[in-house]
Amino acid sequence: MPELPEVQTVVSQIAEKLKGKQVKGLWSDWQKRIHPSFPIFVKRVKGSHILGTRRFGKHIVIDFDNEYSIVVHLKMTGHFLIKNKTNRNSKAFTEDPVNGYIHHILTFIDDTTLEFSDMRKFGWMQVVETRVVEDLPSIASLGVDALSERFTVSSLQKIIEKRKKKTIGEVLLEQNVIAGIGNIYRSEALFLAHILPWRLTETLSLDEQKELVSAVKKVLRQALRLGGMSDGDFRDTDGKEGRFQETRYVYGRADDSCKKCGTIIVRKKLGQRSAFFCPQCQH
Structure with missing residues (x-):
């Protein structure tokens, strides 16, 4: 699942590439993950311009000039792709299978697209009034x-x-x-x-x-x-x-040597997740 750095990377790139662009329409083949409903979502964002982006924990927020915002959670396998006439046929988009699970496409007036690729289809998008974004249960409950x-x-x-x-x-x-x-x-x-x-x-x-x-x-x-x-x-x-x-030291490196001391990295269950550690460097 994307964590803070991955989500912030996306938030920053969307702001850099899409700020000021006007929404032309939305396509989706998995409308059950569009909230509160696909028709309402389209009605609230069509014709509006992107003002900017924000991040709350692992949530992405895209604010529009009509006082509505899109709140997104990428969940396990979701990620956004931004395509335009100059990069649409790039190898990253056409040859990497991970980028091929497109289920939602937000199209802008200049035909730039913000595409949501999500192999497992757990990610979701919700449109709400901007003033209530921070009151949403999944955001208000964050530490x-x-x-x-x-x-x-x-x-x-x-x-x-x-x-x-x-x-x-x-x-x-x-x-x-x-x-x-x-x-x-x-x-x-x-x-x-x-x-x-x-x-x-x-x-x-x-x-x-x-x-x-x-x-x-x-x-x-x-x-x-x-x-x-x-x-x-x-x-x-x-x-x-x-x-x-x-650059990682331990995550995903079970049975490899520690980069600092040479001890074998260990993987051990902690709750429902695996923890990776060096039994020599950590105490």
Whole structure:
């Protein structure tokens, strides 16, 4: 599933490429994921211009000049592609099978298209009044954004105070506590902070808490610079893979040697997800 860096990459690219463009129409062959309904969606966005984009956790928000907004969640395999007359036949769009599962197409007056490719078809789009975006249950329930200035050692301490008997690996994935972190960056941040995923939060020292906050932000910023990670289906709006996978230390590297100490990387179930760690570097 796309995490904060992948979603922010898409949010930034949509704003850069589509701001000011006017919507001509919408096509969809999977209308059950268009809310509140396909006809209402079309009525509310047709003829409007894009003002800008925002991100809330893993949600994408596209704001229009008619006081409506599209809220999107990519879910497991969704990603947006932006096509125009100069790139429509590029190899990334025509030869990469991951980019071929197009189920929704938003067309603009100049025939540029914003296309939603989603192999598993779990992703959804919803149109709402802009003023109520932050009141939507899936957004209102989000915790502090992992890249925001509000995610500090102090805020982490407050989180720990209420979850003393939970593992830090589990807490980092709770979107209603800290928004934006998924399994990839959970594993990478804990490695950088030298903390084992199943440590109870109450056992973390103040120095370890400081290291963790710093590590979370460091790994997310690095992933942003590299366009995210394509661990399977994610592609940016040009149809290209991110490059973070070239730099990862532990995620997806079970049975390989640790890049820092040479110890074999271990994969272990933690809750419903797999955690990756180095038993030598992490404690």
